[in-house]
Amino acid sequence: QVQLVESGGGLVQPGGSLRLSCAASGFTFSSGHMSGYRQPPGKERELVAQITREGAITRYADSVKGRFTISRDNGKNTLYLQMNSLKPEDTAVYYCNGPGAWGIPGDSWGQGTQVTVSS
Numbered sequence: 339q340v341q342l343v344e345s346g347g348g349l350v351q352p353g354g355s356l357r358l359s360c361a362a363s364g365f366t367f368s369s370g371h372m373s374g375y376r377q378p379p380g381k382e383r384e385l386v387a388q389i390t391r392e393g394a395i396t397r398y399a400d401s402v403k404g405r406f407t408i409s410r411d412n413g414k415n416t417l418y419l420q421m422n423s424l425k426p427e428d429t430a431v432y433y434c435n436g437p438g439a440w441g442i443p444g445d446s447w448g449q450g451t452q453v454t455v456s457s
Contacts, residue, residue: 340364340446342434347451354424354455360417360434360448368392368412370437370444374419376430377450383433387419390440401427424455 346358358374371390377383387398387408396408407420417434431450438444 340437342436342446342448344432344434344448344451347432347453349454349456350424351457352425352455355420355422356424356453358419358421358432358451358453360419362415362417362434362436365437367410367415367437371440372408372410372417372434372436373438373443374408374417375433375435375443376428376453377433378427378430385443386432388440389417391437421453424453426455429453429455 341363343361344358346356350356368391371388373388374386375383376386385399386402387406389396389408389410393410398406405423409418431452433450434448436444
């Protein structure tokens with residue numbers, strides 16, 4: 339079955355950086371668009387970024403544009419989210435999602451990884 343396993347979360351100071359990874363298995367990774375979501379404390383889950391199956395097209399939530407970069411390595415079956423210039427409002431549990439159609443969440447979710455931005 340589809341498995342998505344996130345890693346790379348942690349505690350970081352404002353202005354710092356983290357790189358999240360999502361290791362995928364159980365499906366042909368290169369066949370599906372992938373997404374990153376997050377759920378801040380007390381709020382609903384929201385889309386952060388998406389990337390097409392080949393990695394040629396990406397899109398981002400306005401709140402992270404210019405700071406976050408989503409990428410993928412189809413040879414390693416891994417999705418990445420590079421997060422720079424982190425702010426306290428980026429604090430959330432971050433989830434990997436896919437494979438899915440463009441603009442539509444896939445059925446599978448990772449377990450999530452906690453990112454806390456605090457001094």
